Amino acid sequence: MRLTRRRLIAAGGLTAAAAALPAAAAPPVRVRIRKFAFDPKTVSIKAGERVEWVNEDIAPHTATEDNHLWDTGELERNGSATLTFDTPGTYAYFCAFHPKMKAQVIVTA
Amino acid sequence: MTFRLLSAAVLAGAVVLPAHAAEPMNDLEIAHTAYTAGQLDIRYAHLALAVSENADVRSFAETMIRDHSAVNSAAVDLITELNVTPQDNDLSRALVKGAADKRAELMGLSGNAFDCAYAQNELGYHQVVNKTVEDSFIPAVTVAPLKELLTDALATFKVHEGHAEQMVSNLQCG
Ligand SMILES: [Cu+2]
Numbered sequence: 261m262r263l264t265r266r267r268l269i270a271a272g273g274l275t276a277a278a279a280a281l282p283a284a285a286a287p288p289v290r291v292r293i294r295k296f297a298f299d300p301k302t303v304s305i306k307a308g309e310r311v312e313w314v315n316e317d318i319a320p321h322t323a324t325e326d327n328h329l330w331d332t333g334e335l336e337r338n339g340s341a342t343l344t345f346d347t348p349g350t351y352a353y354f355c356a357f358h359p360k361m362k363a364q365v366i367v368t369a
Numbered sequence: 370m371t372f373r374l375l376s377a378a379v380l381a382g383a384v385v386l387p388a389h390a391a392e393p394m395n396d397l398e399i400a401h402t403a404y405t406a407g408q409l410d411i412r413y414a415h416l417a418l419a420v421s422e423n424a425d426v427r428s429f430a431e432t433m434i435r436d437h438s439a440v441n442s443a444a445v446d447l448i449t450e451l452n453v454t455p456q457d458n459d460l461s462r463a464l465v466k467g468a469a470d471k472r473a474e475l476m477g478l479s480g481n482a483f484d485c486a487y488a489q490n491e492l493g494y495h496q497v498v499n500k501t502v503e504d505s506f507i508p509a510v511t512v513a514p515l516k517e518l519l520t521d522a523l524a525t526f527k528v529h530e531g532h533a534e535q536m537v538s539n540l541q542c543g
Contacts, residue, residue: 295524296524296525296528317521317524317525318436318439318440318443318518318521318522318525319435319436319439319440319525319528320435320436320439334435336439337439337443357431357432357435357436358432358528358532360528360531360532
Protein backbone atom coordinates (compact mmCIF):
# COMPACT_ATOMS: atom_id res chain seq x y z
CA MET A 261 0.00 0.00 0.00
CA ARG A 262 2.85 2.35 0.76
CA LEU A 263 4.31 1.55 -2.62
CA THR A 264 1.04 2.57 -4.21
CA ARG A 265 1.08 5.81 -2.34
CA ARG A 266 4.65 6.56 -3.37
CA ARG A 267 3.66 5.97 -6.97
CA LEU A 268 0.76 8.35 -6.61
CA ILE A 269 3.02 10.97 -5.12
CA ALA A 270 5.55 10.56 -7.88
CA ALA A 271 2.87 10.83 -10.53
CA GLY A 272 0.78 13.67 -9.22
CA GLY A 273 3.03 15.70 -6.94
CA LEU A 274 2.88 15.61 -3.16
CA THR A 275 0.05 18.07 -2.50
CA ALA A 276 -2.27 16.86 -5.20
CA ALA A 277 -1.75 13.21 -4.37
CA ALA A 278 -2.17 13.70 -0.65
CA ALA A 279 -5.36 15.65 -1.15
CA ALA A 280 -6.78 13.14 -3.59
CA LEU A 281 -6.13 10.10 -1.38
CA PRO A 282 -9.25 8.56 0.09
CA ALA A 283 -9.05 7.72 3.81
CA ALA A 284 -8.55 4.01 3.16
CA ALA A 285 -5.40 4.69 1.15
CA ALA A 286 -3.66 6.44 4.05
CA PRO A 287 -0.62 4.43 5.14
CA PRO A 288 -1.40 2.10 8.02
CA VAL A 289 -0.37 3.06 11.52
CA ARG A 290 2.52 0.77 12.38
CA VAL A 291 2.87 -1.18 15.61
CA ARG A 292 6.29 -2.74 16.11
CA ILE A 293 6.49 -5.93 18.12
CA ARG A 294 9.87 -6.10 19.77
CA LYS A 295 11.34 -7.45 22.98
CA PHE A 296 7.99 -9.04 23.73
CA ALA A 297 6.03 -5.78 23.71
CA PHE A 298 3.74 -3.89 21.34
CA ASP A 299 5.14 -0.46 20.50
CA PRO A 300 3.25 1.81 20.78
CA LYS A 301 0.99 0.19 23.32
CA THR A 302 -1.97 2.32 22.27
CA VAL A 303 -2.80 3.44 18.74
CA SER A 304 -5.67 5.73 17.88
CA ILE A 305 -7.13 5.73 14.37
CA LYS A 306 -10.30 6.80 12.58
CA ALA A 307 -12.83 4.26 11.34
CA GLY A 308 -11.74 2.91 7.96
CA GLU A 309 -8.04 3.29 8.71
CA ARG A 310 -5.56 0.49 9.07
CA VAL A 311 -3.04 -0.84 11.57
CA GLU A 312 0.02 -2.81 10.53
CA TRP A 313 1.86 -5.09 12.99
CA VAL A 314 5.47 -5.94 12.28
CA ASN A 315 7.25 -8.60 14.35
CA GLU A 316 10.91 -7.74 14.97
CA ASP A 317 11.49 -10.55 17.49
CA ILE A 318 12.86 -13.98 16.71
CA ALA A 319 9.91 -15.54 18.52
CA PRO A 320 6.60 -15.64 16.63
CA HIS A 321 3.79 -13.46 17.99
CA THR A 322 0.17 -12.59 17.25
CA ALA A 323 -2.08 -9.59 17.82
CA THR A 324 -5.35 -11.15 18.96
CA GLU A 325 -8.36 -9.17 20.13
CA ASP A 326 -9.33 -10.12 23.71
CA ASN A 327 -12.64 -11.61 22.58
CA HIS A 328 -11.14 -12.96 19.35
CA LEU A 329 -13.02 -10.39 17.26
CA TRP A 330 -9.93 -10.15 15.08
CA ASP A 331 -6.53 -11.79 14.90
CA THR A 332 -3.41 -11.26 12.80
CA GLY A 333 -2.56 -14.95 12.96
CA GLU A 334 1.01 -16.05 13.59
CA LEU A 335 3.62 -13.45 12.67
CA GLU A 336 7.09 -14.87 12.22
CA ARG A 337 10.25 -12.81 12.47
CA ASN A 338 9.93 -9.79 10.14
CA GLY A 339 6.42 -10.91 9.28
CA SER A 340 3.62 -8.36 9.15
CA ALA A 341 -0.14 -8.16 8.95
CA THR A 342 -2.47 -5.25 8.26
CA LEU A 343 -6.05 -5.00 9.47
CA THR A 344 -8.69 -2.40 8.59
CA PHE A 345 -10.94 -1.10 11.38
CA ASP A 346 -14.38 -0.03 10.25
CA THR A 347 -16.21 -0.07 13.58
CA PRO A 348 -15.44 2.53 16.26
CA GLY A 349 -14.54 1.18 19.67
CA THR A 350 -11.69 0.40 22.03
CA TYR A 351 -10.15 -2.95 21.21
CA ALA A 352 -7.89 -4.55 23.79
CA TYR A 353 -5.65 -7.21 22.34
CA PHE A 354 -2.85 -9.53 23.39
CA CYS A 355 -0.37 -12.03 21.99
CA ALA A 356 -1.98 -15.47 21.93
CA PHE A 357 1.45 -17.06 22.44
CA HIS A 358 2.66 -14.74 25.22
CA PRO A 359 -0.49 -13.56 27.02
CA LYS A 360 1.36 -10.99 29.11
CA MET A 361 1.85 -8.90 25.98
CA LYS A 362 -1.12 -6.51 25.95
CA ALA A 363 -2.03 -3.36 24.02
CA GLN A 364 -5.02 -1.58 22.49
CA VAL A 365 -6.41 -0.02 19.33
CA ILE A 366 -8.80 2.90 19.71
CA VAL A 367 -11.04 3.54 16.71
CA THR A 368 -13.04 6.76 16.57
CA ALA A 369 -15.84 7.68 14.18
CA MET B 370 32.11 -20.18 36.53
CA THR B 371 28.40 -20.92 36.69
CA PHE B 372 28.64 -23.91 34.35
CA ARG B 373 28.91 -26.09 37.40
CA LEU B 374 25.85 -24.45 38.88
CA LEU B 375 23.84 -25.18 35.74
CA SER B 376 24.80 -28.81 35.74
CA ALA B 377 24.25 -29.26 39.43
CA ALA B 378 20.84 -27.66 39.36
CA VAL B 379 19.63 -29.43 36.25
CA LEU B 380 20.95 -32.81 37.21
CA ALA B 381 20.29 -32.46 40.91
CA GLY B 382 23.67 -34.01 41.58
CA ALA B 383 22.84 -37.12 39.56
CA VAL B 384 25.93 -36.79 37.43
CA VAL B 385 29.32 -35.61 38.57
CA LEU B 386 30.87 -33.47 35.89
CA PRO B 387 34.49 -34.02 34.99
CA ALA B 388 36.72 -31.37 36.54
CA HIS B 389 37.55 -29.67 33.24
CA ALA B 390 33.87 -28.88 32.66
CA ALA B 391 34.42 -25.71 34.63
CA GLU B 392 37.07 -24.48 32.21
CA PRO B 393 36.00 -21.60 29.96
CA MET B 394 34.00 -22.70 26.95
CA ASN B 395 34.76 -21.38 23.49
CA ASP B 396 32.20 -19.84 21.11
CA LEU B 397 31.54 -23.11 19.31
CA GLU B 398 30.94 -24.98 22.54
CA ILE B 399 28.64 -22.25 23.81
CA ALA B 400 26.70 -22.34 20.54
CA HIS B 401 26.39 -26.11 20.85
CA THR B 402 25.15 -25.99 24.42
CA ALA B 403 22.67 -23.16 23.79
CA TYR B 404 21.27 -25.03 20.79
CA THR B 405 21.11 -28.27 22.77
CA ALA B 406 19.29 -26.61 25.65
CA GLY B 407 16.61 -25.42 23.19
CA GLN B 408 16.25 -28.83 21.55
CA LEU B 409 15.84 -30.47 24.95
CA ASP B 410 13.06 -28.08 25.90
CA ILE B 411 11.34 -28.90 22.62
CA ARG B 412 11.50 -32.60 23.55
CA TYR B 413 9.99 -31.90 26.96
CA ALA B 414 7.21 -29.99 25.21
CA HIS B 415 6.43 -32.87 22.85
CA LEU B 416 6.16 -35.15 25.87
CA ALA B 417 3.77 -32.68 27.52
CA LEU B 418 1.61 -32.59 24.38
CA ALA B 419 1.50 -36.38 24.38
CA VAL B 420 0.54 -36.67 28.05
CA SER B 421 -1.14 -33.53 29.37
CA GLU B 422 -4.83 -32.75 29.00
CA ASN B 423 -4.54 -29.35 30.68
CA ALA B 424 -5.20 -26.52 28.19
CA ASP B 425 -2.72 -24.10 29.81
CA VAL B 426 0.03 -26.69 29.98
CA ARG B 427 -0.56 -27.67 26.37
CA SER B 428 -0.54 -24.08 25.15
CA PHE B 429 2.69 -23.43 27.10
CA ALA B 430 4.25 -26.52 25.50
CA GLU B 431 3.20 -25.32 22.05
CA THR B 432 4.82 -21.96 22.73
CA MET B 433 8.04 -23.69 23.83
CA ILE B 434 8.13 -25.62 20.55
CA ARG B 435 7.34 -22.53 18.46
CA ASP B 436 9.82 -20.19 20.21
CA HIS B 437 12.73 -22.59 20.69
CA SER B 438 12.35 -23.76 17.09
CA ALA B 439 12.50 -20.13 15.93
CA VAL B 440 15.59 -19.36 18.03
CA ASN B 441 17.36 -22.53 16.94
CA SER B 442 16.50 -21.94 13.32
CA ALA B 443 18.10 -18.47 13.64
CA ALA B 444 21.11 -20.23 15.19
CA VAL B 445 21.35 -22.62 12.23
CA ASP B 446 21.19 -19.65 9.85
CA LEU B 447 24.02 -17.96 11.73
CA ILE B 448 26.15 -21.12 11.88
CA THR B 449 25.64 -21.61 8.16
CA GLU B 450 26.52 -18.00 7.43
CA LEU B 451 29.67 -18.17 9.57
CA ASN B 452 30.48 -21.59 8.11
CA VAL B 453 31.40 -23.09 11.47
CA THR B 454 30.48 -26.29 13.31
CA PRO B 455 29.35 -26.13 16.94
CA GLN B 456 31.36 -28.37 19.27
CA ASP B 457 29.85 -30.96 21.54
CA ASN B 458 31.19 -30.64 25.06
CA ASP B 459 30.78 -31.89 28.62
CA LEU B 460 28.07 -29.41 29.51
CA SER B 461 25.99 -30.33 26.45
CA ARG B 462 26.44 -34.02 27.24
CA ALA B 463 25.46 -33.45 30.87
CA LEU B 464 22.34 -31.56 29.78
CA VAL B 465 21.35 -34.35 27.40
CA LYS B 466 21.83 -36.97 30.10
CA GLY B 467 19.95 -34.94 32.71
CA ALA B 468 17.04 -34.38 30.34
CA ALA B 469 16.84 -38.07 29.44
CA ASP B 470 16.60 -38.92 33.13
CA LYS B 471 13.96 -36.25 33.68
CA ARG B 472 11.93 -37.45 30.71
CA ALA B 473 12.01 -40.99 32.08
CA GLU B 474 10.71 -39.66 35.38
CA LEU B 475 7.96 -37.60 33.70
CA MET B 476 6.86 -40.54 31.56
CA GLY B 477 5.87 -42.38 34.70
CA LEU B 478 3.39 -39.65 35.63
CA SER B 479 -0.05 -38.59 34.41
CA GLY B 480 -2.79 -36.08 35.18
CA ASN B 481 -2.06 -33.31 37.64
CA ALA B 482 1.10 -35.04 38.87
CA PHE B 483 2.53 -34.87 35.36
CA ASP B 484 1.41 -31.26 34.83
CA CYS B 485 3.01 -30.13 38.07
CA ALA B 486 6.24 -32.02 37.48
CA TYR B 487 6.47 -30.69 33.92
CA ALA B 488 5.67 -27.12 34.97
CA GLN B 489 8.15 -27.16 37.85
CA ASN B 490 10.83 -28.63 35.64
CA GLU B 491 10.20 -25.94 33.01
CA LEU B 492 10.57 -23.27 35.64
CA GLY B 493 13.77 -24.74 37.07
CA TYR B 494 15.18 -25.50 33.64
CA HIS B 495 14.64 -21.96 32.33
CA GLN B 496 16.00 -20.47 35.55
CA VAL B 497 19.32 -22.28 35.34
CA VAL B 498 19.67 -22.01 31.58
CA ASN B 499 18.93 -18.27 31.74
CA LYS B 500 21.42 -17.73 34.52
CA THR B 501 24.09 -19.55 32.55
CA VAL B 502 23.34 -17.72 29.30
CA GLU B 503 23.29 -14.34 31.05
CA ASP B 504 26.20 -14.70 33.48
CA SER B 505 28.50 -16.97 31.52
CA PHE B 506 27.70 -17.39 27.83
CA ILE B 507 26.98 -13.81 26.80
CA PRO B 508 30.03 -12.31 28.57
CA ALA B 509 32.30 -15.08 27.24
CA VAL B 510 31.25 -15.11 23.60
CA THR B 511 33.63 -13.27 21.25
CA VAL B 512 31.73 -13.23 17.93
CA ALA B 513 29.33 -10.27 17.81
CA PRO B 514 26.43 -11.88 15.89
CA LEU B 515 26.47 -14.85 18.27
CA LYS B 516 26.39 -12.52 21.26
CA GLU B 517 23.45 -10.72 19.67
CA LEU B 518 21.59 -13.96 19.03
CA LEU B 519 22.17 -15.13 22.61
CA THR B 520 20.89 -11.79 23.88
CA ASP B 521 17.69 -12.12 21.84
CA ALA B 522 17.37 -15.74 22.92
CA LEU B 523 17.75 -14.75 26.57
CA ALA B 524 14.93 -12.21 26.25
CA THR B 525 12.74 -15.02 24.90
CA PHE B 526 13.75 -17.52 27.59
CA LYS B 527 13.09 -14.98 30.34
CA VAL B 528 9.53 -14.59 29.11
CA HIS B 529 9.26 -18.38 29.23
CA GLU B 530 10.56 -18.36 32.79
CA GLY B 531 7.87 -15.88 33.84
CA HIS B 532 5.24 -17.87 31.95
CA ALA B 533 6.38 -21.10 33.68
CA GLU B 534 6.22 -19.40 37.05
CA GLN B 535 2.62 -18.39 36.33
CA MET B 536 1.79 -21.92 35.18
CA VAL B 537 3.20 -23.46 38.36
CA SER B 538 1.20 -21.05 40.49
CA ASN B 539 -2.02 -21.64 38.50
CA LEU B 540 -1.70 -25.40 38.81
CA GLN B 541 -1.64 -25.16 42.62
CA CYS B 542 0.84 -27.96 42.94
CA GLY B 543 1.57 -27.27 46.59
CU1 LIG C 1 4.13 -13.20 21.71
